[in-house]
Amino acid sequence: MKVSKAGSALAIAAVLALTATACGSDKDSDSGSGDGKGKVVIGIKFDQPGVGLKTPDGKFTGFDVDVAKYVAKELGYKEDQIEFKKAPSAQREQLIKNGDVKFVVASYSINDKRKAEVDFAGPYFLAHQDLLVRADDNSITKPEDLNSKKLCSVTGSTSAQNVKEKLAPKADLAQRGGYSECLTGLENKAIDALTTDNSILAGYAAQAEHKGKFKLVGLKMSDENYGIGLKKGDKELQTKINAALKKMVEDGSWQKAVDANFGPAGYKAEPAPQITEGS
Template sequence: MRFRHRRTAAAAALAAVAVFGLPACSAVLGEEESLVDAASMTVGVKTDQPGLGLDDGDGGITGFDVDVALYIADKLGVPADDVEFTGVTSAEREEKLISGEVDMVVATYSITPVRKTQVTFGGPYYVAKQDVLVRAEDTDIRGVRDLEGRSVCQGEGSYSAVRITEGLGIDVQKTEAPSYSACIDSLREGDVDAVSTDNLILAGFLAEDPSAFRFVNNPFTDEKYGVGLPYGDVRACEAVNKAISEMYQDGTAQEFLETWFGETDLQVVTSVPQFEGCV
């Protein structure tokens, strides 16, 4: 659902246009629809990634991404009661933003040049690193080079395995599943040899079942998690970046990271990320 707007000076000017017949463009010159004017918003998050965005079974969604989204919304003037969360998969994030089904996406959404042609990104709000998760008993895989000739699962709409094959020139058997939770199930059943994606995602799954899996903990790329916004909404992007800066400076980001990943051996980053820019 597209966000509801507050009554702003621009709205008042439009009312005056209706009454007095003034040219609309002169009354609201420079004013464009933006998420910063929202009274409520719908946010797309993952629902199957422990520690990041997970359906809690009682109709709610919890995790680091959810906490970050609520913090940003509050800084934009939208209280938690007026934020609606809805599940999105990796493959449908752009589609739901473009269609207006969601107003913002906070869903382990890596910023890439291709995606930036369709989406305006705030942030990143965290810079994760791609790593590898294997079964606990598999001690042969110590780094990404050890995946040569092995089967690696990636979630639909993700580029994780492609970064290994095309980015690093390592020949792996790429398998795609509807989601990373499905990849983890395949790994558990022995249908694939490894799951490779962002270390925050892997750490969340590992925390749920530490006896079944082993975190290789040998990262090889940077994954910049962006806040997906409607294309061209520069005002919202700038406001989101300001909120992210405050989240790190006031210690909230560190608190969120410790809450969701403190019991894993993941080395989290607690400094303000370098922003991509809004134009």
């Protein structure tokens, strides 16, 4: 009997040790509970000044970054528990579906095609598709002027398809991995225009090294409602993020972020849109 009791005690001890170890590993990973433990991985853009930018010193700036930090805080995470992951346009859905990120805040326009693969919270911002051209170029004043012109956008963006399919079917479209590549082509005259959301274009135009080189045409070729992408069916997270976005607008933090990130470019943002996703 003594051996049996000793054996039982050892077995119980082993089980308790394993349980404690398992609990410890849960604390080290993102459980999505927003309880302040572990970390949260958020997808953002790394190459969009004013929206989502990773600076040479490794810091992150931009309106989307401010939104992401605010939402994470409301979910229970401190700033040092946030890990930002690069989320190029063409990879956003896959990053969410693979579980590589908890959610994506990356100038992510809500549309039916994307909603078939992921869910959204928001919208939290309304942008419009526009064109960026060289400051001395007056040949492009409307979408139809892009026919026979060299137009650039990024792979996976809705902007390029919108122009090619609806507005200027004869445009010579080039798709690149990032907006910075399009901007280089625009500067050296290999490209005539760059198209994407006016918020993103304003961010580029406002950079110190680009001031005076480019201008926005001032078109509103589409309405782009930015949403926060998350795994399909995660209603709990969707509800929590929507609540955080509403609070951000109500306490003035949303307007403060708009002014800080877009004000220097003279860009006038639309008022905060009504949240429709998940309602």
